Amino acid sequence: QELRGEVWAYASSVMCFVGGQLLGDEKELLKWSYHEWDYRDFKPDALYQAIAEDFYAKYLKNSQASSTHVFVYLEIAIEEQPVGRLLFELFSDACPRTCENFRALCAGGVTSPRDGRELTYKNSLFHRLVKNGWIQGGDIITGKGDGGESIYGPTFEDESFSVRHKGRGVLGMANKGRHSNGSQFYITLQPAPYLDKKYVAFGQLIEGTEVLQRLEAVPTYNERPTVDCKIINCGTFEP
Structure with a gap:
């Protein structure tokens, strides 16, 4: 910080x-x-690489064991070319319902009570990029930015505003006003205090900074990426 x-x-x-x-x-x-x-x-660089990877895996395991936080990942492709993974820590202690909605949409296997379709972020697009602001995705219905659906129904309530938008990589729920969270989400590209108490933040990017930079660099037209930025796989991360 x-x-x-x-x-x-x-x-x-x-x-x-x-x-x-x-x-x-x-x-x-x-x-x-x-x-x-x-x-x-x-000592060879490979030794230090192995030590660092082992320590990182232990850190994630200890974090899961000592708190209710869970980790989820999104694998990203730009123009059909895989560019890497975004790994998020979800603050389940602060926003349990919001985090469970995001986790379930990453894991898949949940169906919509309205039409029986699977509710998942897999194969969905990032449809909006606000330069120096945020990148937004999660419209799992149309992909245009005008749809979405939560695991609880079309929308669910604002759970808590305790997590602040105080840095880059904050994960939050996009909405259309109070208590209108669905499946759309955003990732901040810099501190965004103007989003506090208006949008529910519930997670933090902990791995994949270079992937976020790749997404941030995509050209846009009216805040719409001019090339497809797609989530090609996603799920719950187990160290």
């Missing part, structure tokens, strides 16, 4: 801090350690 936009402009996947200050990536850390302590490291 203290670094704010600096984090999202940071190119490397490794961040090293000394005395609470951002030093740089692992190469900068090795330069610093040599300069300060005459230390050289000869």
